[in-house]
Amino acid sequence: MTGTEIALMGAAFAVGLAGIGSAIGVGIVGQSAAGLVTEDPDKFGQTLLLQALPGTQGIYGLLAGFLIMQEVGVIGDAPMLELEVATGYAFFMASIPIAIVGLVSGIYQGRVSGAAVGLVAKRPEELGKGIVYAVMVETYAVLALLATILLLFGIDV
Amino acid sequence: MPIIEMKKVFLLGHREERENIFNLLHNLGSVEMIDVKSGESWEEFQTLAEPDQPPESISQIDATRSDIRYCLDFFQRYYPIKKSFIQQFTGGKLELSKEQFADYVNYLDRASEIYDACRKVEDRLARLRNQETQSRNLIAELKPWETLDLPLELVKDGSYAAMGFYTIPLENLLSLKEAMPGKLSLHYLEEVSTDNEFAYFYFAGLAEERPAMAELFKEKTVTTVTFPNFSGTAAQNIESLFKKLDTLREERTSVLAEIETLLENRPMLMACYDYIDNEFMKHEAVSNLARTENSFLLEGWVPVPVLGDLEKAVHEKAETAVLVSRDPEARENVPVLLHNKGPADAYEVVTKLFSTPQRREVDPTPLMAPFFFIFFGICLGDAGYGILLGLLAVYLSRQLKIGQSGQQLLKLLLLGGISSLIFGVLFGGYFGDLIKVPPLWFDPLDEPMQMLYYCFGIGLVHIYFGMGVQAYRNIKAGKPLSALFDQGFWFIFLNGLILLLIPGLEAVARSMAIAGGAGLILTQGRSQSGIILKFLSGVLSLYNITGYLSDVLSYSRLLALGLATGVIAVAINSMGEMIGGGIVGTAVLSVVLLGGHSFNIVISTLSSYVHTSRLQYVEFFGKFFEGGGKPFKPFGKSASYVDVVEPE
Numbered sequence: 134m135t136g137t138e139i140a141l142m143g144a145a146f147a148v149g150l151a152g153i154g155s156a157i158g159v160g161i162v163g164q165s166a167a168g169l170v171t172e173d174p175d176k177f178g179q180t181l182l183l184q185a186l187p188g189t190q191g192i193y194g195l196l197a198g199f200l201i202m203q204e205v206g207v208i209g210d211a212p213m214l215e216l217e218v219a220t221g222y223a224f225f226m227a228s229i230p231i232a233i234v235g236l237v238s239g240i241y242q243g244r245v246s247g248a249a250v251g252l253v254a255k256r257p258e259e260l261g262k263g264i265v266y267a268v269m270v271e272t273y274a275v276l277a278l279l280a281t282i283l284l285l286f287g288i289d290v
Numbered sequence: 291m292p293i294i295e296m297k298k299v300f301l302l303g304h305r306e307e308r309e310n311i312f313n314l315l316h317n318l319g320s321v322e323m324i325d326v327k328s329g330e331s332w333e334e335f336q337t338l339a340e341p342d343q344p345p346e347s348i349s350q351i352d353a354t355r356s357d358i359r360y361c362l363d364f365f366q367r368y369y370p371i372k373k374s375f376i377q378q379f380t381g382g383k384l385e386l387s388k389e390q391f392a393d394y395v396n397y398l399d400r401a402s403e404i405y406d407a408c409r410k411v412e413d414r415l416a417r418l419r420n421q422e423t424q425s426r427n428l429i430a431e432l433k434p435w436e437t438l439d440l441p442l443e444l445v446k447d448g449s450y451a452a453m454g455f456y457t458i459p460l461e462n463l464l465s466l467k468e469a470m471p472g473k474l475s476l477h478y479l480e481e482v483s484t485d486n487e488f489a490y491f492y493f494a495g496l497a498e499e500r501p502a503m504a505e506l507f508k509e510k511t512v513t514t515v516t517f518p519n520f521s522g523t524a525a526q527n528i529e530s531l532f533k534k535l536d537t538l539r540e541e542r543t544s545v546l547a548e549i550e551t552l553l554e555n556r557p558m559l560m561a562c563y564d565y566i567d568n569e570f571m572k573h574e575a576v577s578n579l580a581r582t583e584n585s586f587l588l589e590g591w592v593p594v595p596v597l598g599d600l601e602k603a604v605h606e607k608a609e610t611a612v613l614v615s616r617d618p619e620a621r622e623n624v625p626v627l628l629h630n631k632g633p634a635d636a637y638e639v640v641t642k643l644f645s646t647p648q649r650r651e652v653d654p655t656p657l658m659a660p661f662f663f664i665f666f667g668i669c670l671g672d673a674g675y676g677i678l679l680g681l682l683a684v685y686l687s688r689q690l691k692i693g694q695s696g697q698q699l700l701k702l703l704l705l706g707g708i709s710s711l712i713f714g715v716l717f718g719g720y721f722g723d724l725i726k727v728p729p730l731w732f733d734p735l736d737e738p739m740q741m742l743y744y745c746f747g748i749g750l751v752h753i754y755f756g757m758g759v760q761a762y763r764n765i766k767a768g769k770p771l772s773a774l775f776d777q778g779f780w781f782i783f784l785n786g787l788i789l790l791l792i793p794g795l796e797a798v799a800r801s802m803a804i805a806g807g808a809g810l811i812l813t814q815g816r817s818q819s820g821i822i823l824k825f826l827s828g829v830l831s832l833y834n835i836t837g838y839l840s841d842v843l844s845y846s847r848l849l850a851l852g853l854a855t856g857v858i859a860v861a862i863n864s865m866g867e868m869i870g871g872g873i874v875g876t877a878v879l880s881v882v883l884l885g886g887h888s889f890n891i892v893i894s895t896l897s898s899y900v901h902t903s904r905l906q907y908v909e910f911f912g913k914f915f916e917g918g919g920k921p922f923k924p925f926g927k928s929a930s931y932v933d934v935v936e937p938e
Binding site: 174175182185186188189192193195196199200261262264265268269271272275276278279282283286 | 370373643644738739742843844846847849850851853854857858860861893896897900901903904907908
């Protein structure tokens with residue numbers, strides 16, 4: 134594989150794995166939310182908010198993937214770069230934090246948000262606390278994204 | 291003063307005037323009643339007075355209330371009032387003028403009549419539903435036999451022949467057919483139909499061979515099917531059942547039309563519900579009182595700013611009532627009402643979401659407000675988004691009739707929009723890179739490390755401020771040494787460690803770190819007994835440095851979220867760029883840009899809000915805020931369905 138291909142594989146992993154995490158997480162919340170809405174259709178708005186929370190990991194993954202694509206020159210005006218294999222691996226490594234943490238934290242944030250749907254069912258006024266619990270999980274995705282971004286910016290092309 | 295002072299009031303009046311005074315208090319909505327019997331003074335006059343009971347009419351009121359509730363729920367089931375997405379958050383109640391409301395309430399007597407009508411209609415609907423399922427089940431049973439051209443009533447056992455309808459699992463059918471000639475002499479089997487699992491057949495054999503038949507059928511798990519009350523062929527029966535379903539459906543439509551005629555009572559019932567619900571509360575509140583034969587005693591909390599109005603109103607409207615007030619005593623659980631002036635008022639929602647402060651605590655709202663403003667702006671960090679968000683917040687706050695916290699939230703979003711505009715100009719974000727304006731300060735995308743240091747810096751200020759507030763609380767509580775030991779030494783220690791990173795200051799930094807650290811080792815174990823334990827827990831307390839470290843690192847989310855907003859916006863723009871020109875291209879481009887940026891605004895605003903809140907809750911409030919206060923809940927009007935609006 135050429136260095137460019139390895140770098141793009143990193144982009145694919147970041148988008149793909151973090152996206153899977155979010156998809157599973159959003160799916161978990163959606164299931165419990167749908168259950169609640171059969172009983173109380175007016176809770177749609179609140180539960181949609183909770184369902185959106187585990188979606189951020191996918192966005193972070195896309196963000197990392199986009200940054201790699203931009204650096205490599207797949208998108209944008211600059212021509213595509215021919216990277217050394219070592220540089221390609223550097224890009225790949227940089228994508229790992231958000232890819233892995235995005236995958237796992239997306240799922241767990243989905244579980245917490247799903248439980249928060251139950252909280253909203255009984256105490257709709259406590260939506261905020263449910264959101265806070267879910268955001269605690271997301272912290273680690275944010276940190277992983279930060280690590281990925283710092284690694285990416287640190288690579289000399 | 292962000293936390294409003296409360297006074298305890300005692301109101302003594304004549305029983306005859308109780309209703310009058312209750313109406314007065316209910317209209318004012320400024321008193322939180324407390325149970326007289328729970329107060330400390332109760333023991334003193336327990337011999338003089340007895341607990342009051344709600345009047346007996348309360349059960350009647352409760353019954354009417356649940357009747358009306360039933361009707362409204364019933365209407366909602368069949369003809370739901372749909373709420374828009376925003377109304378789900380804001381309530382979206384029926385708006386009535388005062389006159390209309392009073393007019394509707396006059397019809398309260400009709401409630402029971404409407405209730406009966408609704409009940410009847412619902413019973414009929416339930417019956418129709420039952421009949422419908424019954425017919426459908428019968429159709430499903432008959433369906434496999436539809437092709438059999440034989441009247442069902444003819445298939446029965448006679449003196450010479452045994453006949454019947456049977457089903458058999460598909461996989462046994464072949465073996466059954468094979469086994470038959472050996473065991474039975476004369477027989478006839480006609481396969482009528484099959485589905486995925488079963489075959490359906492008509493069978494005739496000799497009556498005398500019944501035992502052999504039964505044995506064979508048992509072995510092959512054949513089930514007998516009977517149609518006791520049917521005459522004519524299966525197809526004829528199915529047809530008549532379908533006809534019956536049609537008439538049932540017609541009947542259902544006519545019943546639903548009946549609901550529609552009842553539906554015109556809905557606004558009236560909504561008004562009546564709110565009216566009677568408030569009446570119920572007034573009656574229920576009586577159980578808080580104490581009474582003698584001719585008087586009643588009421589106890590409650592009143593915010594000091596409205597106490598004057600209350601005294602005046604009671605003085606004017608009530609002839610016999612006496613109102614006295616006193617300051618709260620130390621042990622009393624006083625409810626807390628927050629009141630912030632100016633922009634800080636918007637951030638009360640953030641505090642309340644966490645916890646209501648205790649009465650003797652500092653309200654963290656104004657302290658946290660400037661940080662919230664700045665952090666939100668850094669996270670969103672786009673001038674274009676900021677303007678749109680601000681305009682949207684202003685528009686919604688004009689359009690929507692929502693309660694205080696809703697308005698506060700919208701104000702918070704407006705301020706967030708302004709902050710985002712400021713940081714967008716500083717960092718050069720205008721819908722990502724859609725409008726290319728050079729940043730006033732620097733672009734975090736080009737210099738992320740610099741931005742990261744600024745985030746840590748502002749985080750450090752935030753944390754130090756929180757520690758400062760706790761130090762202030764300690765001093766105010768008469769514990770200046772605690773302030774020095776728990777906050778001062780940490781402050782010196784942390785600053786020493788940070789200064790170590792700056793070349794040229796090592797000497798000063800080292801002595802600061804050592805002094806601070808030594809101070810901590812010597813003082814942090816002071817609650818322990820024994821010199822060794824004191825020393826050990828002092829040393830162990832230095833481990834808390836990891837807590838401070840992770841607190842500061844947590845502020846890196848400001849950079850990450852700011853970059854996320856910006857880069858996604860850029861991604862949307864470059865997706866737009868890839869689309870070619872021409873009319874179709876331009877149309878697709880505008881859809882991509884509009885949809886993409888709207889999506890980004892919503893997602894980024896949401897994460898800016900929640901992550902900024904988290905920085906307040908965990909990193910800032912953790913330093914000094916306890917919370918757990920009891921929010922002030924005055925006895926006053928409540929509205930479930932109707933907003934009474936003043937004509938404009």
